[in-house]
Amino acid sequence: MGLAGDSPYDFGEIKPDDLDKSITKFQNILSNCIKDLETDGEEIIKLVKTLILTQSPGERTTEFIEEYLKKISNLSNTEALNVSRVLSHLLNLINVAEQHHLVRSVRESFLNNEDDLKYSCENTIQQLLNQGLDKESVYNALIQQKIELVLTAHPTQIMRRTIISKNSAMGEALSSLDNQQLTMFEREDYEKRLIREVGGSWLTDEVRRSKVTVEMEAQGGFSVIEQTLWHALPKFIKILNRCCVKYLGKELPPTFANIHVASWVGGDRDGNHNVTAEVTRQVSYFSRWIAATLYYKEIDALLFELSMVRHNKTLEELARHSIEKRSGTVKLRYLTTLYKEFKEGIPSKECYRIVMAELRDKMLLTKRKYEDLIAAKSDTQYLPGETFENADEILQVLQVCYDSLVEVGAKEVADGRLLDNIRRLKSFGLTLSKMDIRQESTRHSDVINCVTEYLGLGTYNDWDEPKKQAFLIGELESKRPLIPHDLPCSSEVREVLDTFKVAASLPNGSLGAYVISMCRNPSDILAVHLLQKAVGNKNPQRVVPLFETAADLDSSPKTMEELFLQQWYLKSINGEQEIMLGYSDSAKDSGRFMSCWELFKAQERLASLTEKFNVKLTLFHGRGGTAARGGGNSHEGIMSQPGGSLKSASTRVTIQGEMIDSHYGQIGASIRNFELFTTALLKQSLTPPPPPKQRWREIMEQLSITSCKKYRSVVRENPSFIQYFRTSTVQPEMVYLNIGSRPAKRIAAKSFGLEHLRAIPWVFSFSQNRLNLPVWLGIEDAILEAKTKGWGSDINEMYKEWPFFSSTIDLVEMVLLKTDPQISLRYNQMLVPAQVQPLGIEMIDELTKTTNAILELTKHKTLQQDNKILQHFVSIRRTFMDPINYIQVETLKRLRSTQKPDGTNDDADPILIDTLIITFNGISAGMKNTG
Numbered sequence: 001m002g003l004a005g006d007s008p009y010d011f012g013e014i015k016p017d018d019l020d021k022s023i024t025k026f027q028n029i030l031s032n033c034i035k036d037l038e039t040d041g042e043e044i045i046k047l048v049k050t051l052i053l054t055q056s057p058g059e060r061t062t063e064f065i066e067e068y069l070k071k072i073s074n075l076s077n078t079e080a081l082n083v084s085r086v087l088s089h090l091l092n093l094i095n096v097a098e099q100h101h102l103v104r105s106v107r108e109s110f111l112n113n114e115d116d117l118k119y120s121c122e123n124t125i126q127q128l129l130n131q132g133l134d135k136e137s138v139y140n141a142l143i144q145q146k147i148e149l150v151l152t153a154h155p156t157q158i159m160r161r162t163i164i165s166k167n168s169a170m171g172e173a174l175s176s177l178d179n180q181q182l183t184m185f186e187r188e189d190y191e192k193r194l195i196r197e198v199g200g201s202w203l204t205d206e207v208r209r210s211k212v213t214v215e216m217e218a219q220g221g222f223s224v225i226e227q228t229l230w231h232a233l234p235k236f237i238k239i240l241n242r243c244c245v246k247y248l249g250k251e252l253p254p255t256f257a258n259i260h261v262a263s264w265v266g267g268d269r270d271g272n273h274n275v276t277a278e279v280t281r282q283v284s285y286f287s288r289w290i291a292a293t294l295y296y297k298e299i300d301a302l303l304f305e306l307s308m309v310r311h312n313k314t315l316e317e318l319a320r321h322s323i324e325k326r327s328g329t330v331k332l333r334y335l336t337t338l339y340k341e342f343k344e345g346i347p348s349k350e351c352y353r354i355v356m357a358e359l360r361d362k363m364l365l366t367k368r369k370y371e372d373l374i375a376a377k378s379d380t381q382y383l384p385g386e387t388f389e390n391a392d393e394i395l396q397v398l399q400v401c402y403d404s405l406v407e408v409g410a411k412e413v414a415d416g417r418l419l420d421n422i423r424r425l426k427s428f429g430l431t432l433s434k435m436d437i438r439q440e441s442t443r444h445s446d447v448i449n450c451v452t453e454y455l456g457l458g459t460y461n462d463w464d465e466p467k468k469q470a471f472l473i474g475e476l477e478s479k480r481p482l483i484p485h486d487l488p489c490s491s492e493v494r495e496v497l498d499t500f501k502v503a504a505s506l507p508n509g510s511l512g513a514y515v516i517s518m519c520r521n522p523s524d525i526l527a528v529h530l531l532q533k534a535v536g537n538k539n540p541q542r543v544v545p546l547f548e549t550a551a552d553l554d555s556s557p558k559t560m561e562e563l564f565l566q567q568w569y570l571k572s573i574n575g576e577q578e579i580m581l582g583y584s585d586s587a588k589d590s591g592r593f594m595s596c597w598e599l600f601k602a603q604e605r606l607a608s609l610t611e612k613f614n615v616k617l618t619l620f621h622g623r624g625g626t627a628a629r630g631g632g633n634s635h636e637g638i639m640s641q642p643g644g645s646l647k648s649a650s651t652r653v654t655i656q657g658e659m660i661d662s663h664y665g666q667i668g669a670s671i672r673n674f675e676l677f678t679t680a681l682l683k684q685s686l687t688p689p690p691p692p693k694q695r696w697r698e699i700m701e702q703l704s705i706t707s708c709k710k711y712r713s714v715v716r717e718n719p720s721f722i723q724y725f726r727t728s729t730v731q732p733e734m735v736y737l738n739i740g741s742r743p744a745k746r747i748a749a750k751s752f753g754l755e756h757l758r759a760i761p762w763v764f765s766f767s768q769n770r771l772n773l774p775v776w777l778g779i780e781d782a783i784l785e786a787k788t789k790g791w792g793s794d795i796n797e798m799y800k801e802w803p804f805f806s807s808t809i810d811l812v813e814m815v816l817l818k819t820d821p822q823i824s825l826r827y828n829q830m831l832v833p834a835q836v837q838p839l840g841i842e843m844i845d846e847l848t849k850t851t852n853a854i855l856e857l858t859k860h861k862t863l864q865q866d867n868k869i870l871q872h873f874v875s876i877r878r879t880f881m882d883p884i885n886y887i888q889v890e891t892l893k894r895l896r897s898t899q900k901p902d903g904t905n906d907d908a909d910p911i912l913i914d915t916l917i918i919t920f921n922g923i924s925a926g927m928k929n930t931g
Contacts (some may be wrong), residue, residue, distance in 0.1 A: 001439035010375075011152035019101045022174065023876065026093035026198065033199040034086065047079060048086045050289070053882045057822055057873070065822065072886045077894070081915040087880045088922030089202060094876060095662075095925055096167050100174045101903050103668030112829070119558055119635050121243045122677040133686060135248045141649060141686050142244070145258035146361065147677045148512075150436065150620075150650040151221045151660055152264040162556065164661050166201045166583045168227075170194060189832070204770055207689050207917050213676055216272050218265045218283045222290050224664055225261060225432055230294060232670035233427055234420035239671070240678065254402055254419055255395070257426035259674050262652070263287075263433040269499070269568040270438045276662070277498035281609035282374060282434055284510050289370035298421050299360045305417060306352035306401065310408040314761045318400050319351035322358045352404075352552060355397050362388060364816035389507045391429045398422050407434045434512035435505060437541065441516050441524040447496050448472075448527055450489045451482060472530050473568055482534045511541050513620070513652075515580055519545035519554055522562045529572065542573075544620060547881040548582030550590040550708070559606040564613045584759030591711030591778040597704040603645040604691075611644075619645060620652040621814040624665050633675055634673060638680035640807040643688030645680060653677075689803055696798050699791050700805070714777060714843070715754065720913050722754070724839045727832045729765035729825075730920065733892065733904065736913055737920060768923050769827040770820040770885060773843060776812055780850040800856060809857060817874055823885045830889050833897070881926030888919035 005208045035041035051071060055064070075083065106117065117123055128138050171191045176182070182190070236259070241252045266283025269275035366387040372380045388394060398418060405414035449460040452471075460468065475482050483497070503511055512531075516524055525545050532540040547556040558577070563569045581602060587595040603619060610617040624639070634653075638646070655663065664670045692700070715721055724733055752764065766773045798805040821844045830841030851863065864870050891912055900908045 007515050010693075019097060019872075020103065020876075023094055025194075026097060027090065028204065029198045030086070030089055030093060030193055033195070033202050037184075037199060037202060042081045044086060044278045048083050051883045052087075052879055053081055056822060056881055057381075057878070057882075060822065063546065069886065072883075072890050074886070075890070077911040077915065078910055080891060081911050081918065083917045084884055084887050084922060085206070087884050088206065088918050089924050090880045091884075091925035092201075092879070093170070094918040095928065096170050097174070097872060099662065099669060100171050103666060103672065104175070104178060105666065106672055119676055119679050121240050121675055121679060124734050125243050125247045125588065125789060128546070128683070128686060130392040131687065132668045137680070137686065139244065139248045139250060141682055142258070142678075143238075143256055144649045145251065145678065145681055145685075146260065146618075147674075148260040148262050149256055149484040149664075149677075150262045150264060150512075150652055151224070152653045152654050152656045152657070153267065162204055163201055163206065165667065166204070166662075167198045167646040168278040169666055171199045173197065174239060175668075195487050196602060206921055207914055212278050214266055214272075214283065214597075215286075215697055218263075218286060219305075221263055221265045221660065222287065222432060222845070223498045224660055225428070226290060227292065228664055228667055228670050230428070230672065231423065232664075232667045233257070234423050234665065235459065236674040237423055237810065237865055239675070241687060254422050255426050256499035257423045258678060260427050261433040262436055262775055264436050264438060264654075267435040267511075270440050277495060280435070280499060281436065281506070284431075284506050285370050285373045287435065288430060288507070288510070289367060289374060289431045291369060291428060291430050292363055292388075293369075294369035294432075295421070295424075295430075296360065296363045298417065298424075299356055299363055302417055302517040303353055303356040303360055306356060306405075306411060306413075307350075308352060308408070308413065309349035310352045310410070311406045312407045315351045315355070315400055315404040315493055317398065319354040326615060328572075330471050335468070343672070351399055352498060353410070355401065359394060363388065365585070369722075376796075379927075388430055390509065391425045395422065395425050395432075398676065406485060425767070429509055430507075431510050435510065436446075436512045436515055437446060437499065438515040438517055438546075439499070440516045441527075443492070443496050443515070443523065444531060447489075447531060450493045450689050451487065451713050454484065454487055465521050465523055468521075469526060469562075469566070473528050473637065474524060476526070476568055476572075478534060482530070499533075500531050500535045500537070503541065504532070513544040513578060513580075514541040515546050515620075516546045517546045517548065517582075518552075519547060520555070520559070522559055522566075525559075525563060526569070542576075542578055544578045544580050546582055546620075546622065547602065548585040548589075548622075549597045549767035550586050550594055553581065553602040556602050560606065561609055563611070564615065570613065570615075572875065575614065576616045577610060578618040580622055581651075582622045582761075584622065586757045587929035588757075588762055590708045592775055592812070593779055593782055593808070594704040598702055600642055600804055604642045607644045607647065609644070611647075616650070616652040617645075618648060618649045620654075622655070628668060635676040635680040636803075636807045636810075638677070638684055639689070640803040641684065641738060642804070643691060646684040646688070649681060649685045651677075651681060654797050659922070679692075690804050692798075692804070694800060695794060695803070699786065699794055699798070703786060703795075707782040710781040711778035718839065720836045720839050724832060724836045725754075725765070726772075727836065728827045728840055729768060730768045730888070730892065730916075731761060731765040733895070733916055734761055734764070736917055768885075768888070768920065769823040770818070770923075771827075771843065771847065772819050773847075775815045776850045777843075777846065779812060780846060780853045783853040795857060809854065811856050811858070813858060813863055814867075814870070816847075819847060819851075820882065820885070821847055823882060826886060827887050830893050836864050876924040877928075881923060884919050884922040884926070888916065888923065891915045891919060 031045050034044055039045060052066075053060070053068075060068075065788070107120075111304075123822055125138060129135065141756045173190045176190045177187065177194075237252065237256065240258075241256075244250060244252055266275065267281050268285075269280075312727070365382065369382050369387045398421060402414045402418055402422065405411065405418070434812070439581065445461055457471075463471070487495070487497075490622055503514075512530055516528060518524065525543055528543045532543075545559070547553050547559075556579070560577070583595065583599065586598060589848070590598070607617055619641075621637075638651070640856040662669075763774050783795070786792060795805075799809055800806070824844050824847070825841075827836055832840050855861070855863065860866070862871070895905065895908055895912050895916065898909075899905045
């Protein structure tokens with residue numbers, strides 16, 4: 001939902017000199033490690049020093065660049081590999097240092113008793129009260145919140161999990177070194193740990209040698225939950241509770257948890273044939289096994305921690321019931337020793353331990369059960385009630401223990417580990433993260449079509465929309481079965497049906513939403529409801545349409561209104577509707593400006609529509625990591641949404657690829673991002689922004705049309721664009737990357753077309769050559785039109801007063817800071833055929849014009865001039881990233897020189913391929929995003 005490090009003001013003020021010291025420390029450690037570990041380490045470091053670009057782009061004269069490029073072209077393949085590795089590692093270490101300092105700045109703000117930290121819980125609640133809101137309103141808005149972070153399987157994390165783990169260890173060592181109370185021995189120990197991790201990282205192969213599987217993606221996602229979010233969530237709620245007590249006069253309920261975690265890993269089968277029904281089942285079991293393991297450890301700790309002998313009558317009765325119910329089982333040995341006392345009427349003093357013992361032993365059986373299911377053991381049987389299926393079973397017991405401790409005066413004890421686990425159960429449940437299933441709409445239509453043809457009812461796919469809806473509603477209201485057991489069908493249809501059957505067989509609470517990609521018609525939604533009914537799902541998933549293209553976003557209110565007018569549908573949703581909005585495909589389809597505007601209008605109209613039908617709306621934002629795919633500052637993103645779209649105080653947001661680790665890979669960063677979401681949602685639900693002026697709307701409508709026209713004239717209509725795109729970027733060479741289980745295209749196609757290319761490789765390619773075209777193309781034309789038509793003062797007013805417009809422009813400005821026309825020109829000169837190079841020059845010229853237009857609108861002399869920290873970050877990264885870009889161009893030229901006409905390259909030097917992949921890593925680290 002944001003670009004890590006791109007909005008450092010989220011984290012308070014940072015002293016650049018402190019950051020620079022950490023970066024210098026890392027540079028020295030890496031340099032010494034290379035010298036010690038490589039036989040030619042001294043020569044490698046000397047070579048790297050000759051290629052580092054300390055000059056800013058404006059200081060690089062034509063003569064300087066010409067001389068520099070000669071050095072690059074004279075590098076041997078091995079030298080290019082070594083230099084790329086060093087610079088890539090340096091950029092990775094810089095990011096570790098940045099993330100550490102961003103988090104540390106928040107701590108320093110609190111240590112200095114600064115209660116004005118921007119977007120903090122404390123600052124936000126104070127602001128709301130100062131605006132005249134009463135304490136009860138703020139409190140009620142807070143406890144109604146539901147924020148669900150959906151970890152996706154999107155392949156934008158280019159870094160290997162091994163390196164990520166070492167980065168985390170480095171961050172922990174840096175945090176430990178901040179402690180001024182360390183002895184010299186302790187400090188030396190942490191310094192050595194840094195050296196070990198940096199050296200270990202250098203000796204680790206950065207290149208992922210095999211394709212990522214869905215199971216590997218699941219392990220990566222679950223590791224973040226297990227190692228970070230599991231600990232961060234209760235810590236954050238304690239911070240929030242402290243603010244509530246201080247300013248609102250009351251505590252949060254023990255069961256309060258506004259942050260929830262869901263996942264697409266193992267369930268996102270949109271165009272990914274690797275995600276099968278069996279994979280979904282196994283990943284779901286794996287998730288429950290990890291959850292059971294974590295809860296077992298926590299309950300085991302509580303068993304020894306809750307040694308108190310004072311308790312209330314309710315707990316005593318619960319303990320008695322536990323012993324009487326379980327005394328006959330050999331699996332619960334701890335309880336049998338106490339059974340005799342209870343039978344003889346002697347009250348036990350260890351009631352807390354009695355009930356905890358039952359929970360622990362039952363959780364152990366739950367853990368073993370999922371181990372057996374994962375291993376496909378069929379000889380082990382578990383009796384009903386022996387294992388946990390539902391989080392409420394545990395919550396009820398923990399709540400009784402909590403109430404008992406409070407009643408006997410031990411509230412401080414109750415508010416420790418016990419309360420943490422009550423809140424974990426509310427947030428993570430017994431699934432760790434509920435799995436969403438996502439499938440493309442036509443796959444469901446094909447299943448219905450197969451059934452209607454087999455039953456002699458006709459060809460469903462040829463019917464018009466009214467006929468489809470009538471059939472689907474009729475079947476939904478019918479009591480007879482629809483799908484014959486012996487239905488002859490293709491493997492594709494069978495797989496869809498198997499997925500629905502697996503979903504129906506999983507324990508209740510395992511799954512979240514069923515998301516329909518490329519949803520266009522009411523029948524697309526009704527079809528999923530019908531298929532869930534047809535397989536006998538007793539606990540059907542909520543069905544969530546995903547509207548992606550500009551046209552689908554525009555027609556989404558009409559689609560939903562048709563459904564709300566159906567009595568069966570309105571009754572089935574029980575007054576709640578979730579709708580997902582796609583940022584990536586809408587931007588690829590129509591350009592960033594029109595995409596933003598269509599998304600804004602769709603949210604407005606959907607909010608108005610659901611209010612009309614008295615339906616609670618939850619908007620699910622399918623944002624990517626980059627600005628081109630809806631990324632950006634999480635707080636500003638929520639605040640720029642139209643007023644009323646968050647009235648329900650409920651929202652879902654995808655967290656994709658590298659954003660998972662950069663925003664949630666460390667506990668401090670996780671807590672801060674939880675805070676950004678919480679405070680933004682609180683402000684939006686209580687003090688929503690006013691609707692934009694009608695004149696602003698009219699201007700924005702015209703600007704989006706103009707921008708889209710320009711964007712499509714280049715991307716869709718220019719006959720040379722595809723060749724320019726594929727030759728000036730790394731897109732063809734992305735086949736060497738093993739960064740995800742999903743194909744780069746939605747469907748297999750003999751010819752290349754952008755309509756089939758996923759948004760991630762589309763954005764990734766242009767971020768690598770530093771053009772970032774998908775973010776800005778068409779915006780200069782829109783701003784120029786505003787000036788031509790005399791709207792200059794209007795758009796200045798829009799920028800100052802309209803959060804939606806200002807955040808859109810600010811994001812573009814931030815991305816422009818990372819572009820480099822000089823580097824993009826080098827890709828054009830070296831890689832693009834001569835007859836197509838004029839288009840590249842035109843695009844680079846458009847980039848310069850767009851930069852000037854944005855600066856004129858924002859009244860800035862330099863890009864992001866008010867964000868000195870970001871400017872400093874980007875300046876540091878350029879020093880090491882720009883050389884990697886020039887090496888990447890040279891590497892691409894050498895690789896393509898041995899390529900055959902059919903695109904194959906059997907004669908490619910393996911060193912060149914490794915160099916290319918490492919340049920991917922380095923530029924991604926420098927840009928701080930991939931796709």
